[in-house]
Amino acid sequence: MSARTAVPNTAIPALSREGLLDWLHTRTRLQRRHVDRILRRAEQMQGQTPDRYHPASLNPDRAGDQSDCFEVAPLESAATIPPRYRLFVKQLNDPRYHEAWHYLALTPAGAPVPVLYGWMSNADGHEVLFLEHLHMGFTDESLPPEDSRYEAFVRLIARFNALQPPTRYLAQLPLADLPGILEDAVPALRTLVAHGRRGGLGTDVRRLLTRGPHSAAHLAAQLRALVRRLRAMPVGLIHGDLFPRHVGVRADTGEWLVIDMLYTQRGPRLFDLAPFLGAPEDATPLLADRRRELARAYLDSLGPAPNAPRDVGELLAEAKALWLGWEMRCLRRWILSALEEGSNGVYRDSRRWLLQRLVQLAEWRP
Ligand SMILES: Nc1ncnc2c1ncn2[C@@H]1O[C@H](COP(=O)(O)OP(=O)(O)OP(=O)(O)O)[C@@H](O)[C@H]1O
Numbered sequence: 521m522s523a524r525t526a527v528p529n530t531a532i533p534a535l536s537r538e539g540l541l542d543w544l545h546t547r548t549r550l551q552r553r554h555v556d557r558i559l560r561r562a563e564q565m566q567g568q569t570p571d572r573y574h575p576a577s578l579n580p581d582r583a584g585d586q587s588d589c590f591e592v593a594p595l596e597s598a599a600t601i602p603p604r605y606r607l608f609v610k611q612l613n614d615p616r617y618h619e620a621w622h623y624l625a626l627t628p629a630g631a632p633v634p635v636l637y638g639w640m641s642n643a644d645g646h647e648v649l650f651l652e653h654l655h656m657g658f659t660d661e662s663l664p665p666e667d668s669r670y671e672a673f674v675r676l677i678a679r680f681n682a683l684q685p686p687t688r689y690l691a692q693l694p695l696a697d698l699p700g701i702l703e704d705a706v707p708a709l710r711t712l713v714a715h716g717r718r719g720g721l722g723t724d725v726r727r728l729l730t731r732g733p734h735s736a737a738h739l740a741a742q743l744r745a746l747v748r749r750l751r752a753m754p755v756g757l758i759h760g761d762l763f764p765r766h767v768g769v770r771a772d773t774g775e776w777l778v779i780d781m782l783y784t785q786r787g788p789r790l791f792d793l794a795p796f797l798g799a800p801e802d803a804t805p806l807l808a809d810r811r812r813e814l815a816r817a818y819l820d821s822l823g824p825a826p827n828a829p830r831d832v833g834e835l836l837a838e839a840k841a842l843w844l845g846w847e848m849r850c851l852r853r854w855i856l857s858a859l860e861e862g863s864n865g866v867y868r869d870s871r872r873w874l875l876q877r878l879v880q881l882a883e884w885r886p
């Protein structure tokens with residue numbers, strides 16, 4: 521189970537419709553009549569008009585701080601109404617965040633996402649979304665590559681990436697500038713070489729950097745080649761945060777759906793897949809055969825998308841480059857952690873990680 525479940529609040533009794541409107545008005549600062557209109561629409565779509573409701577706030581201690589969330593479970597005097605009639609209310613914490621427009625464009629395009637019953641911005645400009653309530657069964661750790669359901673997850677990523685929403689929507693999406701982000705890390709190589717040659721990043725890194733007169737120059741050339749590789753990657757629709765914690769299950773059909781559309785944008789077409797199939801052997805338990813099998817499943821579910829990778833080989837090479845490029849953006853932070861590891865031993869794995877990434881970069885074939 522996800523740790524992000526609603527806090528059972530026995531202090532809140534079941535509320536009447538009027539009571540629920542007051543409760544939601546207090547928490548979201550939406551006008552009661554707007555909440556009432558959205559609730560009516562949800563009930564119309566669900567074919568249920570409950571007589572009592574049980575609202576609860578989602579645990580405010582959960583990791584994210586981009587939204588406050590509430591669950592509303594309808595109750596009937598006779599029995600509890602099945603979970604599919606619950607509502608999930610998500611209030612974004614910053615007026616610059618917008619999520620409803622993604623649902624509006626992606627739902628008609630057949631996206632595997634929960635139903636958006638309605639939305640409205642409050643007086644502070646914070647968007648409040650009223651969504652179909654899903655069962656959130658996964659954490660990022662609870663779905664490892666050896667799990668038999670991992671393939672379903674990979675196929676879900678493909679279904680999302682294959683969507684073809686209206687061009688007008690696509691044209692307004694931000695473009696993830698990963699090449700630019702990686703380019704910003706290039707000057708950190710000079711720092712790396714200066715500290716590394718003196719041994720400040722550990723003996724293994726020093727050995728790598730002093731292996732030959734061209735080793736530092738080779739790393740710099742490789743990093744620049746990686747930037748060029750990222751820049752040349754075909755661009756597609758990406759979710760931007762498609763990890764197992766953002767997969768929910770529809771109550772009555774068991775269908776897997778994707779939530780949290782805040783980072784949906786255009787970007788390198790395999791961005792969502794790269795964390796899973798692009799990680800090198802030292803960073804994932806995936807074996808080569810399984811990796812190829814999952815790559816085939818991804819291509820199969822992607823279907824004849826206009827810029828689908830040609831084959832498994834092209835897909836895996838691109839995912840690998842993307843994974844490495846996305847990781848290397850952290851070079852500056854790794855150097856700092858590796859330097860500190862020498863002085864206080866707190867970050868015990870940072871030198872090993874830095875070394876492994878540098879070796880991977882040095883051996884990468886553009
Ligand atoms: N439709 C839904 N049904 C049930 N639970 C949901 C739904 N949407 C979101 N949640 C729960 O709320 C949590 C936060 O939602 P979401 O990821 O959309 O917001 P967020 O602001 O990005 O939060 P975080 O940063 O914690 O991921 C999710 O991890 C999930 O547990």
Ligand SMILES: [Mg+2]
Nearest residue numbers: 584761766780
């Ligand atoms: Mg989230």
